Amino acid sequence: MFDAGNCSVVPDSVATDAGVAGAGVLLSFIITNCLSLFLSSIIVLLNLRKSTSAPICRKLLLSFSDQQILTGIGLQSVGLAKMKTMVPYHFFIIWLLSTLSTATNLSTLIALVNDFKRDWVLRWLRQFLMLINLILGVVSSIFVLQSVMKNLEPRLPIACVWVVESRGKSSNAALSLVGTIAVIAGNVIVFAFSTWYLHNRQNPKWLKTVQVVGLIALVAMGLGATVRVVLVSQAFGHPPESVRLVGMGEKEWSFGQLLPLLLLSLPLINTMEIIRGETRTPPSSVDEDTTPLFDGELVQQQDGRFEYQPNPIWGSGSRSNLMGK
Numbered sequence: 001m002f003d004a005g006n007c008s009v010v011p012d013s014v015a016t017d018a019g020v021a022g023a024g025v026l027l028s029f030i031i032t033n034c035l036s037l038f039l040s041s042i043i044v045l046l047n048l049r050k051s052t053s054a055p056i057c058r059k060l061l062l063s064f065s066d067q068q069i070l071t072g073i074g075l076q077s078v079g080l081a082k083m084k085t086m087v088p089y090h091f092f093i094i095w096l097l098s099t100l101s102t103a104t105n106l107s108t109l110i111a112l113v114n115d116f117k118r119d120w121v122l123r124w125l126r127q128f129l130m131l132i133n134l135i136l137g138v139v140s141s142i143f144v145l146q147s148v149m150k151n152l153e154p155r156l157p158i159a160c161v162w163v164v165e166s167r168g169k170s171s172n173a174a175l176s177l178v179g180t181i182a183v184i185a186g187n188v189i190v191f192a193f194s195t196w197y198l199h200n201r202q203n204p205k206w207l208k209t210v211q212v213v214g215l216i217a218l219v220a221m222g223l224g225a226t227v228r229v230v231l232v233s234q235a236f237g238h239p240p241e242s243v244r245l246v247g248m249g250e251k252e253w254s255f256g257q258l259l260p261l262l263l264l265s266l267p268l269i270n271t272m273e274i275i276r277g278e279t280r281t282p283p284s285s286v287d288e289d290t291t292p293l294f295d296g297e298l299v300q301q302q303d304g305r306f307e308y309q310p311n312p313i314w315g316s317g318s319r320s321n322l323m324g325k
Helices: 023-049 055-081 088-117 120-150 158-162 173-199 207-232 255-263 265-276
Strands: 298-300 306-308
Touching: 023 055, 023 088, 023 207, 023 255, 055 088, 055 120, 055 265, 088 120, 088 173, 088 207, 120 158, 120 173, 255 265
Parallel strands: none
Antiparallel strands: 298 306
16 A cells, blocks of 8 residues: 655655656657658558558568557556656656657558558557557546646656645646647547547548548657657756755666667668568558458348448457357
8 A cells, every 4th residue: 555654754855867868768758759740641641542562561560569559558557556656757658658658659550551451450559559558548648637737746646646745836737738638528529439440440531531630649749758758858858846856867878778779770671671572461451442361251141231330349249259258
């Protein structure tokens, strides 16, 4: 159980945490987000022009997205697990990085939605990861919101937001409050729309407009989170003086900081192998083609139409029903 006595004494200083806010960790999230948004833009643009389906870009984008969302889920889990010792400064950086992870995931969904629709494994795996990311993001946002509302002492653990009394409003409390609430509401709304978007059987004409508008919004979201995390982090900017960080560990480079950046080369190596012909992949169809990748994916309805399988886990009458095997 959390000892409320830990919230009664304010420490004189806070230790750095390179595992959360180190230069390598921040750069890996920022670079992955920028590359994913760039690749998503290329794919959406080519789709609007009805030209090539860009199979190499699709492969790279999917790899970067998978790596980013798993890393984002892991980092948020670490933040919540360490909430009894982690100060709001580090928790806020995790929250910003989770925003970058969400932007990467959603931009990939916009660009590769029909790739996910054509394969129920990818479709439901993406849905599951989106749900986990949403739950963690909303919980983290509630902690951030509560710390803003109570103007939590910056050197106390983030878990103290449920114990200590409010210290009054800070100078930027109104802006922070509106921004945090907007992010929480946006995450829930976007998740609901993304779920519909991912499982929708039809491709209405206005869908391409939604792709373009959504991509522009995600670029703005990623840019805002990037600027904010660069400004407040010790690695690249200037953390608030009230935090009183001890040491320069978040600026120092070590193997732990190089590792996230080295992992970014794996999708590039895999793609190079595909280009050289060492690894073969099935050709990618243009976005207008929603033909399933596997036999038995479609079920014929009474009116003669073919529909996708409802769910691979508990869907009835499906060859893909895992519960029945």
